[in-house]
Amino acid sequence: MKAQSLTLPNDAEAWADNLSTLAVSSLIEEARLSPKPGLVDSRGPGAHQDLSLALMERSARSLRPTFYRLALHSWQRPPDMALRQEIGRLGRQGEQHMMNATGGVNTHRGAIWALGLLASASAMLGGRGTVAAIAAHAARLAVLPDPSQPKIFSKGQRATQRYQVPGAREEAIGGFPHVTLRALPQLRRSRLAGAGESEARLDALMAIMATLTDTCVLNRGGMAALTAMHHGAAAVLTAGGTGCPAGRAALAALELRMLADNASPGGAADLLAATFFLDWASARPSTSSRGCYGTN
Template identity: 45%
Template sequence: MHAHLYKTSFNLAEYLADVAVQALLDEVNLSPKPALVDQRGCGAHDDLNLQLMEASAHSLSPMFKLMAEAGQEHGVICQALREHIGVLGRQGEQQMLNITQGINTHRGAIWSMGLMVTAASITYWQPEHLTVLGLCQTAGQIACLEDRFLPKATLSHGQKVREKFGVHGAKQHAQQGFPVITQYGFPQLLCSRQNGIPEKFAQLDALLSMMAHISDTCVIHRAGLSGLKCMQIGAQQVLDLGGSATFAGRQRLKQLETDLLVMRASAGGAADLLATLLFLDRVQQQKSIMKIRDKSNGNT
């Protein structure tokens, strides 16, 4: 199939929305994540469970599709695009809250994943930019544009933590081009895979690598800076012991979970970034498959 024919028969917006939702589902089902919702239970949360998180993920599909279509419509990074997806994000959040009866399940993921879906829709037919690093940079450029129509709302937990402790939240991390993903999560995912570690444990190790370096405002809100330090040190120690696939690593992971549960601390920010990383990884892999297919068919 020639590339231009593939473009016309391939619904990019639907594809990106499907991958985004699947990434959210894969993240929440990945087990055992320390003190996070997974197939074993609700972790440090009293108001969340696996079924609720899955329903929330599915509710965001229309929003992701509209964001991808917005990226295609505008075609470039611009103020109008930023404000377009801002409106869509707020509408998607309201749909999520309708489904969850007001419980915040994926507010952070709407931000990070929404940016990535938009970035991918702009650059999908530019292979040199459709890499994890390239997409994070594009998403960061979008995030740097201020949304002039953002309602003056009460501060979120993350914003309160940022003001009180002076740490970077999700907005600043995005504007920097998602360094926790590009410098820690994705390299760890590749390293674990190259070492022959089963995919589940490779993804857990990627999560732990990000937990070891992120200033997770979800954890700080619940457990302060001491809780953050406990999480970061514990996650790094799991990796130092060989990762989640080793016996020693799993024992330390259990202890980390116990410590976080005592503090009622949940690394929700790191979980959002893991879902975002899984989205990026799948889009990059799919694009590589398409390039190989085109070459084998003699297309340019």
């Protein structure tokens, strides 16, 4: 999968391959994680009628060439307009490839944006950046305009305008704060408190859902559904997290509410996959003896 007209060091292709593998693995691990309220997981389609775990995994694997090209074209380049336009072009090609693989179902459009920026940013740093550095470089790319972007509003963009809330672009421009300041700290805090890996990952999802203005939820259930999601996810963490009986009960209650609202937090799912990607790019803390844990 060599990119034409690029002169790169020998390790660039190896790093691009590694970053694309991490990105795809992040999407698959997110899809398989269970139980996730309103989302596709190993139990079923959640609030969706047109999605399945098999379709999500097929979609994720179809994006590997896209993430590879994004990383390769970004290798040790500055975050300038030329690169921004290039990753925009590659991202749109990847989106079309994904839609071909899924029969026209939008499975990972938001994830192409988030993980594409992070894979590009990591490559810009030679594959060796810290979480903070990768997020900062992704933000420097996200803030740049893409003149070739189609002038068609997505559902997410329409929701940000209708409800006057930040969306995926603002999250990226801010350096992915729901990943770096909420999900990753919660993931590592839960591990240190003795949570199992699935429980720690679910806690990270709750940390995102507790405050994210998820446009997928807004599109499906409006502001009432978003508020219910915020309160429900915060209740899981306040109850001690998904490793505790009270936390699991709160998670079950949140799932019932989201299914009743026909709401699926797809934006939170994209950011959880981004959390996995950045987590794997940094050292993991050790775990201690098992116990219930909260957000403090």
